[in-house]
Amino acid sequence: MTATKPGLVIFDCDGVLVDSEPIAAAVMAAAVSELGLPMTAADCLHRFTGIAMTAVIAAIETDLGRPVPADFAARVREQDFAAFRRSLQPIAGVAAVVRSLALPKCVASSGAPEKIRFTLGLTHLLPLFEPHLFSAHMVRHGKPAPDLFLFAARAMGVDAEACVVVEDSEAGICAARAAGMRALGFVGGGHCGPDHARLLRSAGADVVFRHMADLPGLLMAHAG
Structure with a gap:
């Protein structure tokens, strides 16, 4: 170019x-693990950094073999915001x-x-x-x-x-x-x-x- x-x-x-990113990855790892899909913050950083939540949820649902709860994105956002207030x-x-x-x-x-x-x-x-x-x-x-x-x-x-x-x-x-x-x-x-x-x-x-x-x-x- x-x-x-x-x-x-x-x-x-x-x-x-x-x-x-480290804060959000820790929140996401905990949320996904609660769904029965064990995941670490490092896993989340590797797979999800830089992509939109819609794509993240699509990947999680593929791994789970079922839809995530309807309020999953809202709950993650609320937990993100709380964590950001503490340490961002x-x-x-x-x-x-x-x-x-x-x-x-x-x-x-x-x-x-x-x-x-x-x-x-x-x-x-x-x-x-x-x-x-x-x-x-x-x-x-x-x-x-x-x-x-x-x-x-x-x-x-x-x-x-x-x-x-x-x-x-x-x-x-x-x-x-x-x-x-x-x-x-x-x-x-x-x-x-x-x-x-x-x-x-x-x-x-x-x-x-x-x-x-x-x-x-x-x-x-x-x-x-």
Whole structure:
């Protein structure tokens, strides 16, 4: 892909702006285990990071061989929010970095709109992005399909090839590449193990970085 000057930076939310993935994985593991399908937080991180709840539930139901309870998603969301209130933190240094960017920016997350607003509000990041918040609930197909990133680019009035996506998941990197956008893989979240950088490179990340303070330089370095 030929690099062009960035016209829009699209941030994923969970694992890029807020360090929510380990918390949510622990909640999901407990909820799924209660259904009779033993699962660890590590299992949830491996299987479900970066994808929408509808896809998560579909995978769980396939494994269970039966539907989950009708209120499963609502109960998990309630437990997530309670856990976030106790311990959610922003990714180190992200607020200062986002404030420093002169480029247009938005959030495009697999999370539900209310979850995006809740986690960003809790970590005082919401004013840096609103009203430019886009959820997989707004498109037909979530990540790894390109729909969400293309939707966000259209809404922001920027061509796909001028967008740079900051993602922490394989699904998100694949979605960015499928959308024709450059993809920067972030591995500084609490859920990122020693093999995470390799996974994101294998998914197609143009570059992988661990410290959010490096982002401004990477955006300029990857401009043509």
